[in-house]
Every structure is written in C-alpha cells, then in structure tokens.
Amino acid sequence: MQRLVSMISMAAILAAAGGSMAATPDPHAVLAEVGRITSANGIDEARAVEIGGVQQWITVRGRDRRNPILLxxxxxxxSPELANRYLFEAPWTDYFTVVEWDQRGSGKTYELNDPAKVAPTLSKARIVQDAEELTAYLRRTYHRRKIFVMGHSWGTVVGLSLAERRPDWLYAYVGVGQIINMQAGEKAGYAHTLAAAKKAGDQAAIQELTAIAPYPDTDGTIEPEKIGTERKWSIRYGGLTHGRTSFDYWENAERISPDYSEQDxxxxxxxxxxxxxKLLPDLAKVDFDPMTRAGCPIFIFAGRYDETTPSEPVQAWFQRLHAxxxxxxxxxxxxxxxxAEEPGRVLVHLVEDVRPLAVKAGDTAPN
Known part of the structure; x- marks a missing residue:
C-alpha cells in the first residue's frame, strides 16, 4: 500500500510539473545528474589542460575541497577509466578530490589533438613526464604540497616512475594490478592461461596459445598479435575479471557513461x-627490480586471480623494497x-590505510 501511495503521489507531482512518468530518459543524462556534486564545498570540474605541449583532458571531483587529491x-x-568511473568512484569523492586523466593518445585526449603531431611524442618517458607536469599543475592550482597517486595496470608503470622521480610530492603511491617486471609477468600469465586451457581440455585455446610460443619472444619482444592472443584466452579463463569469461560488461558500461558520448x-x-x-616496446622493457628503495609510502592492491599482471614478480620485489x-x-x-570486482574493499583500504597519511600531515580535515 505504501508503494502504491508513493507512486500516486509521484504521478501527481509530475503531472503538476508538466512531466510524465512514461518518458524514457537518456541514461547518460540520468547518470550525470545522479553523480553531480552538489555539496556547498564540493568541486566538479572537467576541462582540457595543456600538458607537454598537447591538450589533455581531466576531471576533478570531490564533495569537500579540504580533502586530499587522488590522481x-x-x-x-x-584504456581510460573515466568512462567507467561512475561504477565505483562516487564513494571515493567523500574522502578525496579525485582527478581522472585521459593520457596522451587516449580517449578524450586523443580526440583533442592531431594524431600526426602526437605520434612522434608517444613514449613511456613522455607520459611519465606528463604525469609529473600534471602533478605540478594540481599542486599549484589547488594549493597542495602533496597528493596521492594511484595507478592501474599500465598506469602503475607511469605512477611508480613518478614516485621514483618525485616522492616529495606524494603522500603515497598505490599500485593496483602492479607491473614490476613485464617479461616475468607475461611469462607467468601465459603459463597460467595455457595451464587453464589444458585443464579444461580447450583444444582451440591450446592450439592458439602454443602457436605463439615462445611468449614473450626470446629477445624480449612482445608482439601486438601475440599479446592479443594471450589476452583473449586469459580473459576467457578469468585472468582479467574473476568469474567472467568476457570483457563485455565493462565495455557495455562505457556506452552509457555520463562522461563519454558515443563519439568519445x-x-x-x-x-x-x-x-x-607505439608504447608496447617500452612496456616490454619495464623492469623495476633494481628499485629497492622508495622515498614515499607504497601500497599494492593485488587481485588473487590476476593473470593480466600476475603478482609473483610483484611480491618478490615488494619483499625487498624499503619504504x-x-x-x-x-x-x-x-x-x-x-x-569493479571489489569496490567496497577498495574504498575501505583507501580510507583506512591510505588517506590517514594526509590527515597525519595536517593537510586535510579528518571526516
């Protein structure tokens, strides 16, 4: 009865306002409105900034400007994550001012620039420099001594490199799906995926995976076609998302993003x-094993079933690391x-383990 009364009341309100419950709203607009920051001291900005000579897209969102910045x-x-941030990021904005960044050659930033101009600049070193310049911009614009940085997958290469170069600018670095030694990680992931295919008796997978051996190549090369084959079957056997056999759920969510149009x-x-x-050769050479000391706190968030960036090389490195x-x-x-897989636990560890480093420094008001 209460639900019926509520529906009648809502219908009356909509009718009085000239609206209709029968209308089918645009999901992009609905999600944008639901996610809009409305708090008095909040911030909700989206714009292009010039970083490294090209226009790069960022969003800056949080419910309290006193909170620390999380890049x-x-x-x-x-693979920009701005398009999917609506799935998991809203609770983060209670505790952080969250900055999403479409990197050089990615997503909205790709659209903003002439590819012919950007192509010669695409390298790991240039994107790490972009990250450093963006961090300087955030510190300057929002009057912060330090920020938090969290990298995911390829972003851990950029983020950990930034932590090496500018530890004094960071409260802490958080690596999610960390890459330490790309060669070792790819070998481990390939072995796990092939073993899973053999256990399942999947002859198509076994045939395609054995055809790309040795993987990576003996000279350390990671060919685009070969990594594509490895990832195809790794995804099939849950190495990207545990318990899922495809990436469709993530890509379908991008299509209704409040931040991304169909063209985006x-x-x-x-x-x-x-x-x-252009970036795969640089990625293939990544090796942080010689890094035994960090100048800022280091957190690693690792998925137990991750075969995209397997944790074996990361654990070995982490045990040797002094921070x-x-x-x-x-x-x-x-x-x-x-x-996406454990958003609640990600939030808990960000709030309970990571954020207190800024509070302890006296640079933000505790919630």
Whole structure:
C-alpha cells in the first residue's frame, strides 16, 4: 500500500510539473545528474589542460575541497577509466578530490589533438613526464604540497616512475594490478592461461596459445598479435575479471557513461589502436627490480586471480623494497579489475590505510 501511495503521489507531482512518468530518459543524462556534486564545498570540474605541449583532458571531483587529491592513472596503454568511473568512484569523492586523466593518445585526449603531431611524442618517458607536469599543475592550482597517486595496470608503470622521480610530492603511491617486471609477468600469465586451457581440455585455446610460443619472444619482444592472443584466452579463463569469461560488461558500461558520448566511446578504440603499437616496446622493457628503495609510502592492491599482471614478480620485489611505509593487500575475490570486482574493499583500504597519511600531515580535515 505504501508503494502504491508513493507512486500516486509521484504521478501527481509530475503531472503538476508538466512531466510524465512514461518518458524514457537518456541514461547518460540520468547518470550525470545522479553523480553531480552538489555539496556547498564540493568541486566538479572537467576541462582540457595543456600538458607537454598537447591538450589533455581531466576531471576533478570531490564533495569537500579540504580533502586530499587522488590522481588516478589509468591502464592500457590507452584504456581510460573515466568512462567507467561512475561504477565505483562516487564513494571515493567523500574522502578525496579525485582527478581522472585521459593520457596522451587516449580517449578524450586523443580526440583533442592531431594524431600526426602526437605520434612522434608517444613514449613511456613522455607520459611519465606528463604525469609529473600534471602533478605540478594540481599542486599549484589547488594549493597542495602533496597528493596521492594511484595507478592501474599500465598506469602503475607511469605512477611508480613518478614516485621514483618525485616522492616529495606524494603522500603515497598505490599500485593496483602492479607491473614490476613485464617479461616475468607475461611469462607467468601465459603459463597460467595455457595451464587453464589444458585443464579444461580447450583444444582451440591450446592450439592458439602454443602457436605463439615462445611468449614473450626470446629477445624480449612482445608482439601486438601475440599479446592479443594471450589476452583473449586469459580473459576467457578469468585472468582479467574473476568469474567472467568476457570483457563485455565493462565495455557495455562505457556506452552509457555520463562522461563519454558515443563519439568519445569510439575514441577509446581509436586511441588504443593508435597508442598500443607505439608504447608496447617500452612496456616490454619495464623492469623495476633494481628499485629497492622508495622515498614515499607504497601500497599494492593485488587481485588473487590476476593473470593480466600476475603478482609473483610483484611480491618478490615488494619483499625487498624499503619504504617509509608499505603494505601489500590481497583482494581475494578479484583478478585484474579490482575497482569493479571489489569496490567496497577498495574504498575501505583507501580510507583506512591510505588517506590517514594526509590527515597525519595536517593537510586535510579528518571526516
């Protein structure tokens, strides 16, 4: 009865306002309105800024400007997470001012610039420099001594490099699906995926995976076609998202994003096709094993079932690492997509383990 009364009341209100309950709203608009920051001291900005000589797209969102800044560095290369932030990010904005950044050659940033101009600049070193310049911009614009940085997948290469270069600018670095030694990680992931295919008796997978052996190549090369084959079957056997056999759920969510239009959605694939071949050689050479000391606190969030960036090389490195503070956190129900797989636990560890470092420094008001 209460539900019926509520529906009648809502119908009367809508009728009086000239609206209709029968109208089918645009999901982009609905999600944008639901996610809009309305608090008096909040911030909700989206704009292009010039970083490294090109226009790069950022959003800055939080419910209290006193909160510390959390710069999120997406994976890929060229797989922006802004399009999916509505799935998991809203609770973060209670505790952080969250900055999403579409990197050089990715998503909205890809659309803003002439690819012919950007192509010669695409490298790991240039994107790390972009991250440093963006951090300087955020510190200057929002009057902060330090910020938090969180990288995911490829973004951990950029983020950990930034932590090496500018530890004095960071309260802490958080690696989600961390890459330490790309060669070792790819070998481990390939072995796990092939073993899963053999256990399942999947002859198609076994045939395609054995055909790309040795993987990576003996000279350390990671060919785009080969990594595509490995990822195809890794996804099939839950190495990207635990318990799922495809990535459709994530890509379908991008299509109704409040931050991405249909054209922006197409730019994700365009940017990936543009960037991956240029950045893959740099990615193949990534090796943080010689890094035994960090100048800022280091947190690692690792999915127990992650075969996209397997944790074996990361654990070995982490045990040797000396840092002002460090913590390795296992996510027992996740593979590589922790934000979507265990969003509540990600939030808890960000709030309970990471954020207090800013509060302790006296740079933000505790909630």
């Amino acid at each position: 999120v560095i997406h994976g890929g290369p060229a 959605f197409k730019a994700i694939d365009q940017g990936s096709g543009f960037s991956l071949p 002002p503070k460090k913590r390795f956190v296992w996510f027992e129900n996740s593979a590589h997509m922790l934000y």
